[in-house]
Amino acid sequence: MLELINLGIKSVFVENILLAYFLGMCSFLACSKKMETASGLGWAVIFVMVVTTPVNWAANQVLFKKGALAWAGLPDADLSFLSFMGFIAVIATMVQIVEMVIDRFSPRLYASLGIFLPLIAVNCAILGVALFISEREYSFPEAWVFGAGSGAGWALALVAMAAMRQKLGYSDIPGPLRGLGITMMLTGLMALGFMCFAGIRL
Amino acid sequence: MPIKKESHLYTFGFALVICVACSFFLAAVSEGLKSRKELNMVQDVKKNILKAVALKNPLPSRSGPREVLHVFQEKIEEAVIDAQGRFIAGKKPDAIQEGEEAYPLYIYREQGAVVAYAFPVDGKGLWSTIYGYLAIEADGQTVRGVTFYKHGETPGLGAEIEKDWFQDNFKGKKIWDAAARDRVPLTVVKGRVKDNIPAGRQSFYVDGISGATMTCQGVSEILDRWLKVYEPFLKTIRKF
Amino acid sequence: MPLGISKKDRRSIRTALWASNPVTFHVLGICSALAVTTQMKTALVMGAALTFVLSLSNTAISVLRGFIPGKIRIIVQLVVISTLVAVADQVLKAFMYDVSKQLSVFVGLIITNCIVMGRAEAYAMRNPPFKSFIDGIGNGLGYSAVLVCVAVFRELLGQGTLLGWRVVPEALYESGYANCGLMVLAPGAFFLLGAIVWVQRFLSGYTEKP
Numbered sequence: 068m069l070e071l072i073n074l075g076i077k078s079v080f081v082e083n084i085l086l087a088y089f090l091g092m093c094s095f096l097a098c099s100k101k102m103e104t105a106s107g108l109g110w111a112v113i114f115v116m117v118v119t120t121p122v123n124w125a126a127n128q129v130l131f132k133k134g135a136l137a138w139a140g141l142p143d144a145d146l147s148f149l150s151f152m153g154f155i156a157v158i159a160t161m162v163q164i165v166e167m168v169i170d171r172f173s174p175r176l177y178a179s180l181g182i183f184l185p186l187i188a189v190n191c192a193i194l195g196v197a198l199f200i201s202e203r204e205y206s207f208p209e210a211w212v213f214g215a216g217s218g219a220g221w222a223l224a225l226v227a228m229a230a231m232r233q234k235l236g237y238s239d240i241p242g243p244l245r246g247l248g249i250t251m252m253l254t255g256l257m258a259l260g261f262m263c264f265a266g267i268r269l
Numbered sequence: 270m271p272i273k274k275e276s277h278l279y280t281f282g283f284a285l286v287i288c289v290a291c292s293f294f295l296a297a298v299s300e301g302l303k304s305r306k307e308l309n310m311v312q313d314v315k316k317n318i319l320k321a322v323a324l325k326n327p328l329p330s331r332s333g334p335r336e337v338l339h340v341f342q343e344k345i346e347e348a349v350i351d352a353q354g355r356f357i358a359g360k361k362p363d364a365i366q367e368g369e370e371a372y373p374l375y376i377y378r379e380q381g382a383v384v385a386y387a388f389p390v391d392g393k394g395l396w397s398t399i400y401g402y403l404a405i406e407a408d409g410q411t412v413r414g415v416t417f418y419k420h421g422e423t424p425g426l427g428a429e430i431e432k433d434w435f436q437d438n439f440k441g442k443k444i445w446d447a448a449a450r451d452r453v454p455l456t457v458v459k460g461r462v463k464d465n466i467p468a469g470r471q472s473f474y475v476d477g478i479s480g481a482t483m484t485c486q487g488v489s490e491i492l493d494r495w496l497k498v499y500e501p502f503l504k505t506i507r508k509f
Numbered sequence: 510m511p512l513g514i515s516k517k518d519r520r521s522i523r524t525a526l527w528a529s530n531p532v533t534f535h536v537l538g539i540c541s542a543l544a545v546t547t548q549m550k551t552a553l554v555m556g557a558a559l560t561f562v563l564s565l566s567n568t569a570i571s572v573l574r575g576f577i578p579g580k581i582r583i584i585v586q587l588v589v590i591s592t593l594v595a596v597a598d599q600v601l602k603a604f605m606y607d608v609s610k611q612l613s614v615f616v617g618l619i620i621t622n623c624i625v626m627g628r629a630e631a632y633a634m635r636n637p638p639f640k641s642f643i644d645g646i647g648n649g650l651g652y653s654a655v656l657v658c659v660a661v662f663r664e665l666l667g668q669g670t671l672l673g674w675r676v677v678p679e680a681l682y683e684s685g686y687a688n689c690g691l692m693v694l695a696p697g698a699f700f701l702l703g704a705i706v707w708v709q710r711f712l713s714g715y716t717e718k719p
Contacts, residue, residue, distance in 0.1 A: 082421075087695050089543040093623045096539065148299035148599055149292070151617050152591040159584060188583075191621040198614035203421070243710035246717030248703050255699030262694065280578045287585055291592040298596050302603040309606040334606075426694075480690075 071212050076264075078216030084192050085224045086258040091192030095225055096250055098183075105229030109222030111183040113215065115193060119161045120214030123154055123197040124207060132201070154197040162188045192221050227257065308334045315341040321402035322377040322385045323414040323440065346376040354501030372498060377404070385413040386506070388499055392491035395483040397421030399430065399491060405499075409507040410445035412455065417488075427484030435478060443472045444496055445507065452500060454493040457485040518640070522647035527713065530651045543698040545615050545656070549672045552660035554608045556653025558597045558616060563625050563652075564645030566590045570633040571641035577634075586629045587620070594619045624652055659701050667692030 084090045091112075098108045131150040134142055166184045170177045187193060196217050200210045231253055240249055312334035319328060319341060328340060349360040352370045362373030375387040387404035401417035417430045429435050439455075446453045453473045458465050459482050462474045477485040496503075545555040569589050570577075577585050598616045601609035609616065619625060628648055633641040664670055666689045669677035677686070691697040710716070 089539070089695070089698070090618070092539040092543070148295055148595055151595045151598070151620060152291070152295075152588065155587055155591050155620055159587065189621050189623065189626055191618050194621045195614060195618055198617045202614055241707075242716040243714075244703075244707045248706040248710065251699050251703030251706060255696040255703065258694075258696040258699055262696070280580055283576065283578055284581055284585070287588055291588055295592055295595050298599050302599050305603040306599070306606075309602065313606065313610075 071208060074209060075212045075216040078213050079220040079223065080261055080264040083220040083224060083258075083261050084195060084217040085221050086254070086261050088195065090195040091190050091221055094187075094190050095221075095228065095254075096247065099225055099228040099232055099250070102226075102229045102233060104183075105225050106222075107179050108183045108187075109225050111187055112190065112192065112225075113218035113222050115158075115162060115165060115184070115187050116196065116214045116218030117211075118165060119158050119193060120196060120200065120210055121207070122161060123157050124200055124205070124210040126153055126157055127197075127201045150201060154194055154201075158193050158197070159188045192217065224254075224257065224261075228253065308338075312337040312341075315345075317416050317418045318345065318375050318387055318402050321387045321404040321414045321416045322375070323404065324377075325379055325384070344377055344379065346378065348374045348376060350374050350499075350502050352498075352501070354499070354503075354505055374499075374502070375402075383407045386502075387413075388495065390491050390495040392487065392494060394420055394422050394430075394487035394491075395427055395481075399484075399487065401491075403492060403495065405444065405503060407506065409503040410443055410447070412439050412442045412444060415439040415492075422481070422484050426478065426481040429478045429481060430484060430488060435476075438476045441472070442475055444503075446473070452496070454489065455496065457489045459485070518643045521640075521643060522650065524647070526647065526651045526654060530655065530709070539702070543659070543695070543702060545612055546660040546698060547663055547667065547693055548611075549657065549660045549664050551608060551611050552656045553653070554601070554605065555612060555615065556649070556656050558601065559619055559622065559624070559652055560646060560649025562590065562593045562597055562619050563628060563649040564642050566593050566625055567628055567633040567641040567645035568638050569593075570629045571636060571638040574634050582634075583630075586626060590625050590629070591620045624648055655702075655705065658705060659698065662701050663692045663697060667697065 078084070082088065085092065085095055094108065098104050127150065129138065130136070131146050131153055133145045133147055136142070136144040136146065162184050166177075169184075196214050200213060205213055228250070232250065235249065235253075316328075316337050319337065322345070324340070324344070328337065332340075347362050349357045349362060349365060349371050351357055351372075357371060360371065362375075365371045365373060373389060376383055377385040377387065385404045385406055386409075387402050389400070390403050391398055391400045393399070397420050399417055399422070400419040401415060403415050404413040405411065406413045415436050417436065420428065420430065422428045422430065442455060444452060444455050455473060455475065457475045457477050459477050460479070461476050462471050466474045545551045566586075566589055570586055573585070573589075594617060597619070598609070601612070601616060628644060632644050636644070661671065664672075665676060669675060669682075669688050677688075689697070692701070
């Protein structure tokens with residue numbers, strides 16, 4: 068149990084998927100201009116992470132991993148070369164299904180999250196988590212905690228950055244540094260702050 | 270016949286053709302490169318063992334997988350010991366089952382004489398499981414070399430354990446106190462050994478990595494745990 | 510003219526490298542740009558892998574553009590791209606095992622690299638194969654240029670080496686010089702890329718609208 072908590076804290080703070088592994092930068096930079104967009108996208112990512120990681124984990128276990136096809140009588144088959152395609156297909160499909168389900172059952176939630184869902188299919192953070200899970204050979208609970216934690220960590224960084232950028236609107240920044248340049252530097256400072264969590268041990 | 274691009278049938282057909290074509294292409298590439306990839310994976314493990322035992326004639330840095338395998342076959346004998354430190358005859362490390370009380374041992378010989386014994390070590394660092402090999406000289410008292418090849422520690426801090434400067438610190442350190450006739454845990458200190466440890470005991474301690482105290486503590490614990498496991502065997506080779 | 514590359518093609522490569530560089534101008538594909546740049550070697554291999562994937566995916570999608578049904582356009586692009594990425598990954602595993610271990614998941618992440626999808630959607634869907642190929646090469650090189658640029662600074666300042674060769678002389682270390690540990694860590698990459706964007710935009714005179 069303690070190990071899972073440890074892993075969760077690690078994936079949210081210390082090895083924040085955005086600040087330590089640089090995953091999901093594109094949508095992070097594009098959607099951190101306004102608070103509402105940022106928190107909407109943040110929730111959507113957490114949601115999709117929680118839903119897709121178990122599916123990807125299962126797909127890896129029963130289809131792609133070396134020797135995973137033993138249940139079908141093919142213990143020697145190694146389909147790991149198909150895993151990239153499989154993961155991205157699972158993510159795209161899950162995002163579509165989630166979109167349809169939300170649209171059907173909660174139009175209000177759809178109105179606030181719906182526009183972000185297609186964006187998420189190509190968010191590298193989600194594919195990154197799937198690949199990390201298969202590379203590090205996490206067990207099911209570990210995979211789930213890691214996925215949810217990474218989603219939460221990503222959303223946290225996104226919302227914090229949106230807050231900073233809103234304040235930044237009042238400051239006088241040199242022309243060429245505006246936008247991408249200053250955002251990068253701020254992200255750097257944030258990453259520096261998050262590194263302090265590395266000293267925590269449970 | 271005019272093709273209706275937006276008809277359901279065409280869409281399904283197109284998707285099917287693309288998927289099948291891509292899968293076949295990928296399967297062909299993967300199959301074609303399979304033997305090379307497997308060779309790479311096998312030699313990677315052996316390369317790490319060879320690195321830990323610190324070969325007298327080190328491998329050239331650009332040596333290919335075949336050379337690594339060749340040198341490994343020539344110099345290293347694979348054996349398995351039980352919890353009492355006795356050799357299990359005819360057993361190879363690959364045949365060890367999970368949960369079995371059997372431990373792999375790699376024996377490095379140079380012109381027939383044993384130079385070092387190497388064994389795998391693994392355990393928790395700060396964030397991740399660290400994997401490596403530790404090699405002990407034929408006297409059973411001195412570290413010949415160590416390598417850590419897989420871990421998930423903080424890049425730039427804990428991850429320094431995979432660097433040569435850190436691993437080189439272990440060479441020549443003692444795991445046996447000849448005066449007290451007892452084993453000593455090999456410890457990675459905080460900071461430099463020179464500044465922190467009294468002169469007589471410096472050979473039992475290793476320089477730490479600044480900013481990575483927890484990882485270093487993990488390394489000490491891992492090494493000690495496995496040294497305890499292999500102690501019954503090491504006892505048999507010590508001569509006084 | 511070598512290989513039949515016209516003046517116009519060369520100009521389009523140059524634009525992709527400088528004025529509308531995919532990373533500094535379009536803000537695309539930064540995700541992996543930072544993770545693999547602690548060393549020049551990994552940055553170069555990553556740049557080559559991306560250029561390979563991008564130019565071929567552009568060509569393939571441009572060839573198929575007349576046949577792809579609009580409804581499943583994105584999925585088809587993803588399938589083509591992920592096939593090429595998987596090929597690149599297999600080749601790396603077979604021939605450059607050490608580098609592929611260092612790059613770990615980041616080769617796979619080329620699939621979601623916005624540059625590849627972005628160019629497929631914005632350029633290859635509307636242009637003939639050869640032009641798309643050139644566009645892919647140009648954007649791939651532009652991406653690699655930024656990658657290598659960041660990597661040079663990070664490896665030189667962080668480890669005192671370039672491509673693994675020691676560049677900073679030992680004498681300098683003995684007189685008190687120390688490697689800048691920050692450069693190897695994640696924040697260093699952010700600061701460097703920020704600074705590079707700043708310099709590049711200052712020189713090319715581009716300012717982002719608020």
